[in-house]
Amino acid sequence: xxxxxxxxxxxxxxVASLATxxxxxxxxxxxxxxxxxxxxxxxxxxxxxxxxxVLPPLVTGYILLFxxxxxxxxxxFLGRFGISFTFNLPxxxxxxxxxxxxxxxxxxxxxxxSIDKGYLNISRSLGQNSFHTFxxxxxxxxxxxxxxxxxxxxARSIGEFGATIMLAGNIPYKTTTISMAIFSFFNSVDGEFxxxxxVIISILISLVALLISEYYQKKGLKNA
Amino acid sequence: xxxxxxxxKLANFQLDLELKVGSExxxxxxxxGNGKSLTLSAIAGFLRPDKGYxxxxxxxxxSQAQRISLPPEKRHIGYVMQDSYLFPHLTVKKNLxxxxxxxxxxxxxxxxxxxxxxxxxxxxxxxxSGGEKQRVSxxxxxxxxxxxxxxxxxxxxxxxKQKDKxxxxxxxxxxxxxxxxxxxxxxxxxxxxxxxxxxxxxxxxIIKCDSKANITSSDNIFKLGKTFINFxxxxxxxxxxxxxxxxxxxxxxxxxxxxxxxxxxxxxYLSLPADQILxxxxxxxxxxxxxxxxxxxxxxxxxxxxxxxxxxDCGFDIAVELPQDxxxxxxxxxxxxxxxxxxxxxxxxxx
Numbered sequence: 263x264x265x266x267x268x269x270x271x272x273x274x275x276x277v278a279s280l281a282t283x284x285x286x287x288x289x290x291x292x293x294x295x296x297x298x299x300x301x302x303x304x305x306x307x308x309x310x311x312x313x314x315x316v317l318p319p320l321v322t323g324y325i326l327l328f329x330x331x332x333x334x335x336x337x338x339f340l341g342r343f344g345i346s347f348t349f350n351l352p353x354x355x356x357x358x359x360x361x362x363x364x365x366x367x368x369x370x371x372x373x374x375x376s377i378d379k380g381y382l383n384i385s386r387s388l389g390q391n392s393f394h395t396f397x398x399x400x401x402x403x404x405x406x407x408x409x410x411x412x413x414x415x416x417a418r419s420i421g422e423f424g425a426t427i428m429l430a431g432n433i434p435y436k437t438t439t440i441s442m443a444i445f446s447f448f449n450s451v452d453g454e455f456x457x458x459x460x461v462i463i464s465i466l467i468s469l470v471a472l473l474i475s476e477y478y479q480k481k482g483l484k485n486a
Numbered sequence: 487x488x489x490x491x492x493x494x495k496l497a498n499f500q501l502d503l504e505l506k507v508g509s510e511x512x513x514x515x516x517x518x519g520n521g522k523s524l525t526l527s528a529i530a531g532f533l534r535p536d537k538g539y540x541x542x543x544x545x546x547x548x549s550q551a552q553r554i555s556l557p558p559e560k561r562h563i564g565y566v567m568q569d570s571y572l573f574p575h576l577t578v579k580k581n582l583x584x585x586x587x588x589x590x591x592x593x594x595x596x597x598x599x600x601x602x603x604x605x606x607x608x609x610x611x612x613x614x615s616g617g618e619k620q621r622v623s624x625x626x627x628x629x630x631x632x633x634x635x636x637x638x639x640x641x642x643x644x645x646x647k648q649k650d651k652x653x654x655x656x657x658x659x660x661x662x663x664x665x666x667x668x669x670x671x672x673x674x675x676x677x678x679x680x681x682x683x684x685x686x687x688x689x690x691x692i693i694k695c696d697s698k699a700n701i702t703s704s705d706n707i708f709k710l711g712k713t714f715i716n717f718x719x720x721x722x723x724x725x726x727x728x729x730x731x732x733x734x735x736x737x738x739x740x741x742x743x744x745x746x747x748x749x750x751x752x753x754x755y756l757s758l759p760a761d762q763i764l765x766x767x768x769x770x771x772x773x774x775x776x777x778x779x780x781x782x783x784x785x786x787x788x789x790x791x792x793x794x795x796x797x798x799d800c801g802f803d804i805a806v807e808l809p810q811d812x813x814x815x816x817x818x819x820x821x822x823x824x825x826x827x828x829x830x831x832x833x834x835x836x837x
Contacts, residue, residue, distance in 0.1 A: 378569075378571070380567055380569055380571045381571050381573065383530070383532050383558070383565065383567075383571075384565060384567070384571045385584075385585070386531070386532075386557070386558035386559050387530055387558050387559070387561075387563060387564065387565035387627070388559075388564075388584055388585030388626065388627070388630050389559050389562075389585045389587065389630055390559055390584075390585055391557070391559050398584070399573060402573075402575040403573070403574070403575060405575070
């Protein structure tokens with residue numbers, strides 16, 4: 263294996279891990295909010311949240327670049343503090359976060375909405391406030407959905423290409439992910455074997471992730 | 487002391503309630519859809535009344551006028567529901583201690599003893615029977631030392647054998663812990679067994695609230711709304727599925743009831759509305775679909791322009807409600823008269 267292949271694998275795992283960890287609290291809060299709250303425009307709000315799932319990743323990347331490029335309002339504001347979300351690790355993480363967010367949200371939301379409201383009422387009657395009920399009842403009872411969602415998020419981030427290449431670019435030894443490396447090797451004259459190796463590694467990671475996700479989803483359904 | 491005076495309008499239902507609950511075991515009795523569970527939800531803080539107040543030991547839990555509405559966790563009210571809602575990710579012991587801020591070892595010990603929970607402590611909740619789950623749920627609610635315990639049909643989802651056990655446990659708990667209990671049920675047998683005070687709810691309103699002795703005219707006669715209900719406890723004798731009836735013995739009298747698959751010797755609770763019984767002075771015979779018994783008129787319970795209610799003795803006390811029209815047909819009935827009481831087996835409800 264070449265050093266760029268090693269870098270691509272390490273970088274992809276780092277980006278996917280960060281995206282999963284960063285997404286997790288936002289997903290938990292959003293899923294809880296959507297499960298327990300009723301408000302006008304809820305459907306529209308949900309549609310916006312799952313929009314990256316149906317939007318071509320290149321378009322998502324283009325929108326992110328439009329928002330965070332150094333010429334944009336937000337990009338130039340962040341630039342004043344030395345923060346940049348273009349062509350670097352944070353850019354790759356941000357792209358992965360946005361694209362994988364809806365994929366993580368779905369199983370978590372499903373798990374949370376399957377909890378009978380009676381459990382929450384009982385917890386409150388036993389002196390636990392909303393926050394403690396969330397931590398002591400909702401989170402443990404949604405464990406399967408959360409693990410399943412996190413695994414899906416990780417797997418999607420590993421395979422992410424379109425949005426990442428738009429926002430983070432494909433800079434060797436800086437922002438090259440497995441998908442980008444496969445794309446580069448495929449287009450190079452002697453990259454056939456390297457491309458094949460990365461494809462196999464990609465398939466293995468995705469398969470393991472999918473199996474873990476399925477296992478926890480089924481476990482969650484059994485417990486529900 | 488719990489004082490409630492609330493109004494809540496829902497889509498097709500109006501809850502308009504006034505009730506006081508002291509330290510006694512109070513049963514809120516009524517049929518399904520009359521607002522029993524809504525009442526408990528409002529007291530526990532899960533339903534916000536439109537008007538009125540809820541006061542516990544002189545402190546407002548909710549008051550529209552004073553703009554107070556404490557969240558459920560600050561009301562210090564224990565809640566046991568029809569479903570036990572034991573947390574599946576915790577063991578029995580952890581379920582019991584859920585929500586306990588300062589553990590009262592003495593209380594824990596006495597609850598473990600009273601409810602026979604010690605053998606269950608380290609078990610998961612999935613393998614418990616319905617009765618065991620509900621016992622854990624009751625102990626869990628009591629361990630937080632609530633000022634009031636609300637119980638919403640806690641034994642309706644349990645098999646009949648376990649029901650009797652739980653009823654006995656509840657009696658023991660109330661005697662030992664002396665906590666005010668508001669118990670919701672539609673079952674007259676549960677009310678009869680548990681209550682010191684009965685509040686009858688109908689269409690969202692308390693139509694009667696008094697001590698059990700004042701609500702019931704006799705040990706086995708209850709007034710539910712405008713109707714008197716005879717409540718009979720008997721032993722299952724036999725069954726005939728082909729002819730569609732079973733026989734229950736009450737005070738040496740064999741009563742035909744609608745077919746019920748039960749075991750011989752099993753205790754059965756029956757209810758028979760007083761207006762479903764006729765009196766006859768002629769010599770009728772028991773023909774299975776109609777129950778006929780010899781009885782003696784003991785006294786008049788109530789008399790109005792349209793009806794008259796008698797208390798008769800046929801081995802057990804039974805109330806009979808007759809419209810004045812019928813009374814004209816039967817020649818004069820006096821106290822001490824021997825008559826026949828007649829009722830169809832379909833008029834009997836089984837609990």
